[in-house]
Amino acid sequence: MRKKLFSILFALSVVAHVKGWSETIRITTNETALVLQTAQNGRLYQLYLGPRLADGEEYARLSPALKSKTDGQAWEAYAVSGTETFFEPAFGIRHNDGNMTTVLQYVSHNVQKISDDVTETVISLRDALYPVQVKLHYQAFAKENVIKSWTEISHNEKQAVSINRYASSMLYWKRSQYFLTEFSGDWAHEANMSTTQLTFGKKEVDTKLGSRADLHVSPFFTVGLGSTPRETEGQVLMGTLAWTGNFRFTFEVDNENGLRVISGINPYASDYVLDPGKVFTTPAFIFTYSEHGTGKGSRDLQRWAREYQLKDGNGDRMTLLNNWESTGFDFNETKLDSCMQEAKFLGVDMFLLDDGWFANKYPRESDHQGLGDWQPTKEKLPNGVPALVKYAGQTGVKFGIWIEPEMVNPKSELFEKHPDWVIMLPNRERYYYRNQLVLDLSNPAVQEHVFGVVDHLLTENPQLAYFKWDCNSPITNIYSPYLKDRQNNLYVDYVRGLYKVLDRIKAKYPNVPMMLCSGGGGRTDYEGLRYFTEFWPSDNTDPVERIFIQWGYSQFFPGKAIAAHVTSWNHDASIKFRVDVAMQCKLGFDINVKELRPEEQTFCQQAVATYDRIKNTNFGGDQYRLVSPYEGNHSASMMVSTDQQQAILYAYDVYPRYGENLLAVQCQGLNPAKKYRVREINLMPGGKPGREFNDAVYSGDYLMKVGLDVFTTSKLHSRILQLDAVE
The missing domain is CATH 2.60.40.1180 (Golgi alpha-mannosidase II)
Incomplete structure (x- = not known):
């Protein structure tokens, strides 16, 4: 009875509100304005998105056009399904009574100044008939010309509801034509840029891979407004989703040639069951609008990332020597000691031990076994990791190590002991990607295990200086033993479980740098980079290919966030060419130094010294x-x-x-x-x-x-x- 009375009172307040006045909400940077306004029906619409006007009162000139927007053509700020929306909605729900409609009406908003540069606007919307609330969050970064938006969804129905659409952002444009640049590819062929015109209908860019989600398509895009995206001129929207899992961008051109851009988690197989009183928080959609082409947009995003999003964004980065290309799985203490001496000879800051150092019942001699058993292989490393860390210190370099804690080989002690910890169908033949399966991070016990991998290594080795965190498999055999009757929550709860682990690591070990590696560019998002200082863009280290790959990633990320290693790939390219390409980004080496000619060794030593000398400009410049x-x-x-x-x-x-x-x-x-x-x-x-x-x-x-x-x-x-x- 109380809920019914509240709904009636709320509906009456909305009626009183729309008859008396309308509300205009401005979200602005120094250069861009997003203006929202309530219409006569009490709902919230986008009034304007573009270059900021000198006189803010002039946005009111656009209001008369909004008054007629009460049908499916309206630019509703967070359009819902099941009513008069003719096109792709941002929000969809199934209520307790089976009803699949919601009408979100404006309740209130507040603006908070977080710092001199950052302002956050929170807009509350509510359904008049059902106890469903949506809060739209907008953070505006004035100097960087970046807006970050996300949504909070909650309800107070008697039982859980199912939400089948839950976008982070919904934006609209009206131009003569639109051109989309997307970034797609495959393993060793990442971030290929291609541009196509958007015409009537829908174009979706999405992924359904779960964990190694960015394998085929990256979570960022550019839209040219009125013309193809160009480097130094023209209007462009550049956007990216901060989510280390399935995402979807929808670009829909309607019958009046208006463009809707909807960004968020991919709802594929993810009709999320939301309990009463719980809050579903979407990932952030981060965007910038540039009047001066993609170059200006990239510089704004890169400055914003260094200042606000990237872990230790204004800090230093370590040069390193990795052993993978020179040893693969075939190494022992003697070989690794020699590699550390080579790192010291080069003048790099750190030696990084890659895959192959762990497991005893099933020693990690290939990628077919051992994953999940994070004890040093006694035959290879009889004195364990501490001896390596100690020798690195004596040699004069720091020591880093490779881990892949989210994954397991079926041929492992962990799998034998805890098959219930694995995402795996109970009644069908298993499909293995790279001979491994994914641990179920929706399960708190698995989260504890994954945190324990890192915690044990750092507790045992306080001088351990770096982690290369890999993730080589998408989620296959999609079934969670832990979630039972809520299987559609898996894709979302897996990523949230990962963040819980990373939050604990960051809280306990805030200053340990980590590389976000995922078989190459399988994870390239800004939420992941809250925990990682850099990402591995591709396993392809051919310098010619890297010129293209680094060009693509530079559209959205600063060079210091992109790990670039000098290797033996492409023998037609000189060592100078290979080093010169890698020096644009975060420099490392993965090469047998002893196989280089004396003059090449000298060059590499000098290049490291040169890199250190110019890195302030490389890391912090435009x-x-x-x-x-x-x-x-x-x-x-x-x-x-x-x-x-x-x-x-x-x-x-x-x-x-x-x-x-x-x-x-x-x-x-x-x-x-x-x-x-x-x-x-x-x-x-x-x-x-x-x-x-x-x-x-x-x-x-x-x-x-x-x-x-x-x-x-x-x-x-x-x-x-x-x-x-x-x-």
Whole structure:
């Protein structure tokens, strides 16, 4: 009776509200405005999204057009299913009585200033007939021109309800045409950029892989508004979902050529059962709107990430030597001691021990066994991990280690002891991906186990400096012994279980850096990067392929978040070319140093020292992509320090044509009034720079309008130039 009375009173308050006045809500950065407004029916609509107006009162001029928006064409801020919505909804529910409709009406909103730069707006919506509440959250980052949005869903019905749509964001545009750039691929072929026009109907970009969710498509996109996305001009929306699991982006062009963009968890096989009083919080959708192309959008997102999202975003990163390419599974203490000596010889900060160090009943001699048994293999490492950590310290380098704690091989002691901890169908033949299965992180006991893997290693080895956290399998054989009759909650609760583990690790060991590795680019999202300092973009370390891969990821991530290792892949490329490509990002080596020629060893030592010298600009500067590898046989980009005192220009000749006509590369981001001394760095021993790169001085104006002749007709040739402002 009390609930019924409340519903009646609420409905009356809504009627009184819409008859008397409307509410306008502005979510603004220094450059962009998202304006929402209630209409005569009490519901909330998007009024405007675009460049911020100098006079905020002028948004009211758009209000008359909203008054007629009471049918399926309306731009409802969080459109629901089952009513007059003609197109894809943001929210869908099945109530206790079987009714599948909800009408969300505005209740209130509040604005909180979190800092001088960040403002959070929370808008409360409610159904007048059912006790269902939705809160829309918007965080606006003024200087970075980024908006972060997410949703909280709750109810007070007598029993659990099922929600089948629960988007994080719903945005609208009205332009003459739209072009979508998506980032897709496969293992060793990640983040390929392709652009298509969006015409009438729906285009969905999604994944259903569960854990290694980004294997085929990345959780970010760019939409060109009015024209194809370009680097330095044009209107673009750039968005990404902070979720380490299944996601879906829906782009729907309607019959009036309006575009709806809906972002969130993929509801595939995930009609989520939500108990009364519980809150379902969606992941954050992070976006920026740029009037000056993708380059400006990328710089805004990268600055935002370093400041607010990436773990230790403004901190340092360690160079390293990994043993995988040189030893694979075949190593012992003696070999690893030698690798640590090579790390010291190179001058890197750390040695990283990769896969193959664990399990005894089923020793990890291949990827067919041992996964899940995290005790050092006595035959390989009779003195365990502590002896390795100790020897690394004596050698003068730090020690890091590889783990894959979410996974298990059927041939393991863990599987024999706890088959009930594994996501696995009880009555069908199992399908194995990379000879392994996924542990059920919806289960608190499994969460405890996974946390224990890390906790034991760090308790036993307080000097352990780094984790490479791998995840090589999607979720297959989809059944949770723990969730029983709530199987549709698995995809969501798995990721939430992972976050619970990572929250505990971060709380107890806040300063331990970790790499988010997932067989390459299987996990490349900003929620994961709250816990990880960098991610592994691809197992493909061919420098030519990495130019394309790094170009794709640079659209949304700063270089310091992208791990790039120098390996023996592509013997046609010189060691200099391989190092020059990796130096754009977070530098590491995965190579047998002893197999390099003496002059190559010397070069690598000098390159590490050079990298350390310029990393402040590399890590904290603004990125400008100058020449796209997608548009020819060359590529170039540059990093410019925020004070414009230094810039680093990277230029690559990939496969130029014979007698090709070469064009000068025009710099960006410099101070036109300053003079810059240009010199070539990272040369091979005995190498000499070209005349124009040997301490020649140019104005920033000249460098940006005329440019430098950095390209050649030599295949797999590279240059790195350092530009320093002079008085």
